[in-house]
Amino acid sequence: MDSAVVEHRTSTPSHTASGARRRPSRAEAEAAVRTLIEWAGDDPDREGLEGTPNRVVRAYEEFFAGYAEDPVALLATTFEKPSSYDEMIVLRDIRLESHCEHHIVPILGKAHIGYVPTGRVVGSSKLVRLVEVFAKRMQIQEALTSQIADTIQEVLEPRGVGVVIEAAHQCMTTRGIRKPGISMVTSRLLGSFRDDRTTRREFLSTIGGRRSTLPES
Numbered sequence: 572m573d574s575a576v577v578e579h580r581t582s583t584p585s586h587t588a589s590g591a592r593r594r595p596s597r598a599e600a601e602a603a604v605r606t607l608i609e610w611a612g613d614d615p616d617r618e619g620l621e622g623t624p625n626r627v628v629r630a631y632e633e634f635f636a637g638y639a640e641d642p643v644a645l646l647a648t649t650f651e652k653p654s655s656y657d658e659m660i661v662l663r664d665i666r667l668e669s670h671c672e673h674h675i676v677p678i679l680g681k682a683h684i685g686y687v688p689t690g691r692v693v694g695s696s697k698l699v700r701l702v703e704v705f706a707k708r709m710q711i712q713e714a715l716t717s718q719i720a721d722t723i724q725e726v727l728e729p730r731g732v733g734v735v736i737e738a739a740h741q742c743m744t745t746r747g748i749r750k751p752g753i754s755m756v757t758s759r760l761l762g763s764f765r766d767d768r769t770t771r772r773e774f775l776s777t778i779g780g781r782r783s784t785l786p787e788s
């Protein structure tokens with residue numbers, strides 16, 4: 572039995588004994604990039620590519636910085652809303668840069684967030700950071716949209732929240748079907764944004780009339 576356990580552990584070097592994933596070293600990550608360069612058909616030792624594995628790994632640290640951050644903790648420092656304000660708060664055109672989890676190529680677009688507070692509001696820079704924390708991970712747009720909305724709902728407990736993302740996927744524009752100019756629109760509407768037609772209309776008209784394809788009823 573003991574030898575079987577040892578064998579199992581040595582056959583899965585990416586996992587520690589406790590079952591948690593072990594993060595590969597920087598050298599291992601750079602070696603993997605070298606392999607991809609060779610697989611693409613180039614020579615990783617030629618002058619122009621010499622520093623590329625190192626640069627790619629450092630770029631990955633930026634692209635995927637969101638794994639090291641806790642989105643709930645980020646929103647936790649909220650303040651009470653001013654007593655006179657119980658209207659919708661909307662943040663429009665938040666720049667979005669993410670990477671699709673199927674091809675690890677960029678998803679570029681905009682996010683729009685609205686909520687109606689019941690007591691807690693959060694600074695607009697926190698909402699921008701929330702988008703970043705989830706965007707700087709490997710994503711699909713639908714999940715990204717839901718994660719942002721669900722976290723706001725969970726932490727701020729507003730009357731309702733709406734998140735709309737419109738983005739172009741470079742895996743569609745530069746490879747595969749190669750159709751530039753297509754953007755994908757996803758939305759997640761919770762609470763009064765889902766149940767109250769007037770609230771939903773107000774949100775959708777605030778973020779822009781051209782998004783008329785969104786659910787209206």
Ligand SMILES: [Zn+2]
Binds near residue numbers: 672673
């Ligand atoms: Zn993709």
